[in-house]
Amino acid sequence: xxxxxxxxxxxxxxxxxxxxxxxxxxxxxxxxxxxxxxxxxxxxxxxxxxxxxxxxxxxxxxxxxxxxxxxxxxxxxxxxxxxxxxxxxxxxxxxxxxxxxxxxxxxxxxxxxxxxxxxxxxxxxxxxxxxxxxxxxxxxxxx
Amino acid sequence: xxxxxxxxxxxxxxxxxxxxxxxxxxxxxxxxxxxxxxxxxxxxxxxxxxxxxxxxxxxxxxxxxxxxxxxxxxxxxxxxxxxxxxxxxxxxxxxxxxxxxxxxxxxxxxxxxxxxxxxxxxxxxxxxxxxxxxxxxxxxxxxxxxxxxxxxxxxxxxxxxxxxxxxxxxxxxxxxxxxxxxxxxxxxxxxxxxxxxxxxxxxxxxxxxxxxxxxxxxxxxxxxxxxxxxxxxxxxxxxxxxxxxxxxxxxxxxxxxxxxxxxxxxxxxxxxxxxxxxxxxxxxxxxxxxxxxxxxxxxxxxxxxxxxxxxxxxxxxxxxxxxxxxxxxxxxxxxxxxxxxxxxxxxxxxxxxxxxxxxxxxxxxxxxxxxxxxxxxxxxxxxxxxxxxxxxxxxxxxxxxxxxxxxxxxxxxxxxxxxxxxxxxxxxxxxxxxxxxxxxxxxxxxxxxxxxxxxxxxxxxxxxxxxxxxxxxxxxxxxxxxxxxxxxxxxxxxxxxxxxxxxxxxxxxxxxxxxxxxxxxxxxxxxxxxxxxxxxxxxxxxxxxxxxxxxxxxxxxxxxxxxxxxxxxxxxxxxxxxxxxxxxxxxxxxxxxxxxxxxxxxxxxxxxxxxxxxxxxxxxxxxxxxxxxxxxxxxxxxxxxxxxxx
Numbered sequence: 001x002x003x004x005x006x007x008x009x010x011x012x013x014x015x016x017x018x019x020x021x022x023x024x025x026x027x028x029x030x031x032x033x034x035x036x037x038x039x040x041x042x043x044x045x046x047x048x049x050x051x052x053x054x055x056x057x058x059x060x061x062x063x064x065x066x067x068x069x070x071x072x073x074x075x076x077x078x079x080x081x082x083x084x085x086x087x088x089x090x091x092x093x094x095x096x097x098x099x100x101x102x103x104x105x106x107x108x109x110x111x112x113x114x115x116x117x118x119x120x121x122x123x124x125x126x127x128x129x130x131x132x133x134x135x136x137x138x139x140x141x142x143x
Numbered sequence: 144x145x146x147x148x149x150x151x152x153x154x155x156x157x158x159x160x161x162x163x164x165x166x167x168x169x170x171x172x173x174x175x176x177x178x179x180x181x182x183x184x185x186x187x188x189x190x191x192x193x194x195x196x197x198x199x200x201x202x203x204x205x206x207x208x209x210x211x212x213x214x215x216x217x218x219x220x221x222x223x224x225x226x227x228x229x230x231x232x233x234x235x236x237x238x239x240x241x242x243x244x245x246x247x248x249x250x251x252x253x254x255x256x257x258x259x260x261x262x263x264x265x266x267x268x269x270x271x272x273x274x275x276x277x278x279x280x281x282x283x284x285x286x287x288x289x290x291x292x293x294x295x296x297x298x299x300x301x302x303x304x305x306x307x308x309x310x311x312x313x314x315x316x317x318x319x320x321x322x323x324x325x326x327x328x329x330x331x332x333x334x335x336x337x338x339x340x341x342x343x344x345x346x347x348x349x350x351x352x353x354x355x356x357x358x359x360x361x362x363x364x365x366x367x368x369x370x371x372x373x374x375x376x377x378x379x380x381x382x383x384x385x386x387x388x389x390x391x392x393x394x395x396x397x398x399x400x401x402x403x404x405x406x407x408x409x410x411x412x413x414x415x416x417x418x419x420x421x422x423x424x425x426x427x428x429x430x431x432x433x434x435x436x437x438x439x440x441x442x443x444x445x446x447x448x449x450x451x452x453x454x455x456x457x458x459x460x461x462x463x464x465x466x467x468x469x470x471x472x473x474x475x476x477x478x479x480x481x482x483x484x485x486x487x488x489x490x491x492x493x494x495x496x497x498x499x500x501x502x503x504x505x506x507x508x509x510x511x512x513x514x515x516x517x518x519x520x521x522x523x524x525x526x527x528x529x530x531x532x533x534x535x536x537x538x539x540x541x542x543x544x545x546x547x548x549x550x551x552x553x554x555x556x557x558x559x560x561x562x563x564x565x566x567x568x569x570x571x572x573x574x575x576x577x578x579x580x581x582x583x584x585x586x587x588x589x590x591x592x593x594x595x596x597x598x599x600x601x602x603x604x605x606x607x608x609x610x611x612x613x614x615x616x617x618x619x620x621x622x623x624x625x626x627x628x629x630x631x632x633x634x635x636x637x638x639x640x641x642x643x644x645x646x647x648x649x650x651x652x653x654x655x656x657x658x659x660x661x662x663x664x665x666x667x668x669x670x671x672x673x674x675x676x677x678x679x680x681x682x683x684x685x686x687x688x689x690x691x692x693x694x695x696x697x698x699x700x701x702x703x704x705x706x707x708x709x710x711x712x713x714x715x716x717x718x719x720x721x722x723x724x725x726x727x728x729x730x731x732x733x734x735x736x737x738x739x740x741x742x743x744x745x746x747x748x749x750x751x752x753x754x755x756x757x758x759x760x761x762x763x764x765x766x767x768x769x770x771x772x773x774x775x776x777x778x779x780x781x782x783x784x785x786x787x788x789x
Contacts, residue, residue, distance in 0.1 A: 030512075031534070035529050054525075069745075092662060095725055
């Protein structure tokens with residue numbers, strides 16, 4: 001083969017190899033770290049997989065927040081006004097967590113249909129509504 | 144009392160001048176009319192003056208509590224301290240756009256001031272391109288987001304207050320610095336477009352654009368560093384980077400901008416990568432615009448998306464499409480005329496910098512993908528998703544480590560071609576030293592091969608930087624200091640910035656390796672041991688701030704028997720919005736930070752308390768500051784001053 005052409009072939013080969021490695025790294029990382037959002041209705045209807053990291057959310061039901069007096073454990077219920085979902089969490093709830101407020105939690109469903117949350121997000125100000133929660137509310141209202 | 148209408152009127156006038164600036168010099172260029180060409184400078188100055196007048200009027204409205212202005216009433220409150228009142232100007236959508244355009248006009252004025260040294264038509268065309276951008280944004284402000292709308296005759300007695308999260312020193316300076324950075328890339332963009340229009344696509348445009356790009360890059364670096372520092376102490380979880388879409392929006396132009404300053408160097412010095420550099424300048428500014436779009440249109444699930452007004456989103460999207468599409472079209476038509484004739488070897492510095500550009504581009508694209516993926520998913524109705532931080536960590540980490548490995552070698556290589564053997568010869572000792580030293584350090588820690596490798600790479604970079612300097616100063620038979628003084632500032636800028644990368648990397652490694660987090664329930668008198676320290680809750684008191692009431696816990700920290708700090712984390716209730724805020728307490732140190740934030744009050748006296756010990760966390764931002772200083776130092780190299788000849 002012509003030496004220049006050979007050089008080019010090698011260069012192209014290396015670039016292909018590197019981009020294949022990068023693309024597979026990206027695809028793998030993406031497939032591992034995408035968290036789908038489910039509304040309480042979807043979870044009640046069994047659409048959400050259990051023991052897979054998901055996001056779920058809704059409005060925190062009044063008087064549903066119960067704390068363990070000895071630890072930092074807390075249990076509360078969220079609703080989209082059609083169905084309810086119980087969420088378990090251990091740790092510090094965000095400043096804006098309040099009954100009647102829209103929240104999103106990330107975690108896994110256990111065998112009893114309870115979301116064991118690793119993270120609870122309630123963001124920024126009272127007018128702010130997590131968009132997923134807003135959409136879930138709109139959907140359940142429409143039904 | 145100044146009438147806010149003056150501000151609005153000034154903005155309308157500024158828009159007219161911007162339209163004139165966007166068109167007259169261009170017409171002048173095509174018709175070879177000198178008068179029209181020379182009009183660019185005064186037009187720029189007047190436009191800038193008018194925009195700043197309008198900015199000043201709004202600032203006065205904030206400072207004097209003019210709640211008849213809707214925007215002021217939404218983002219300020221009479222109880223706010225004065226410095227927060229003024230900085231509340233950029234606490235919301237309308238005001239931050241005004242800041243954007245004010246900074247753009249300031250950059251344009253600076254370019255106009257320095258434009259005399261540019262060959263005949265280049266200066267005016269550059270200004271005209273900036274004029275086009277200014278026109279777009281002024282139209283956007285005037286039609287969708289004017290901050291001067293009044294609530295008359297019934298205006299509220301007091302304002303709704305600034306979001307408490309934004310009532311912080313970090314947020315006074317973070318947005319202006321960030322905007323200085325990413326709006327500053329418009330200058331490099333304008334130079335690139337002007338080069339395409341005038342056909343002056345030789346290496347000289349790279350020389351003019353370089354100092355501007357360096358300065359913008361330095362500002363952006365500072366802005367991102369400040370943002371990370373703010374998030375660290377204000378959000379109360381002790382993290383320093385969250386891969387939030389808004390953070391990504393500023394990181395993408397930074398990555399592309401970093402690639403740009405390197406490829407500009409190659410284009411200037413060697414005349415290669417010419418068309419790539421032009422494309423990269425377009426790409427970098429496009430990412431700045433995309434960032435503005437993502438943040439300002441509220442399309443992403445993000446903490447910063449204040450506004451969710453669809454007309455605004457559509458307007459910015461249209462602006463984005465016109466500017467990016469137009470410049471890419473121009474590029475497609477013109478760039479084919481560019482031919483690089485210089486060739487280079489596989490191990491020359493050009494090749495190393497090519498690798499730099501490829502890796503930085505890949506990094507930019509991975510961040511872009513992760514940020515836009517939820518949007519694409521949603522657009523095809525596949526469901527609402529979020530891409531978690533683990534994705535970014537998994538992809539970003541290894542690629543940037545690879546980049547840093549090459550960063551050690553590139554500065555030592557020579558232009559055109561370097562002998563492979565010589566490179567190996569020069570690199571082998573630092574590599575061995577780095578690996579050995581890192582192994583030694585890790586014998587005291589839990590061994591983790593990834594962190595160990597990262598630390599070796601950080602050390603390798605430091606050794607190679609030092610080695611390069613020694614080689615350069617001890618090459619001839621002169622005293623070291625004499626030679627050291629003779630090396631150009633540009634070179635020291637590079638050393639400093641590269642050293643900064645190593646410092647940041649060390650910070651990142653130690654924070655992830657050697658930090659502890661404890662969440663406990665504490666009643667007065669309780670003592671908790673975390674790491675080498677004991678924390679004792681003494682009690683809590685109520686305090687009264689200017690616009691909030693707070694409960695403050697007093698926690699004494701002991702190292703053995705010695706009290707090393709008294710920390711006072713707070714839980715604040717901001718009156719105007721009835722909003723709770725956690726104010727973390729910090730005891731900063733060069734090698735470790737103690738960090739306490741209060742959770743909920745669990746009973747009359749007991750709190751849930753979050754205690755962190757963060758190793759070397761300051762190094763992350765220290766590295767950022769070093770990078771910024773490096774960028775500035777390089778921008779103020781003597782040769783630019785001489786060539787620009789003020």
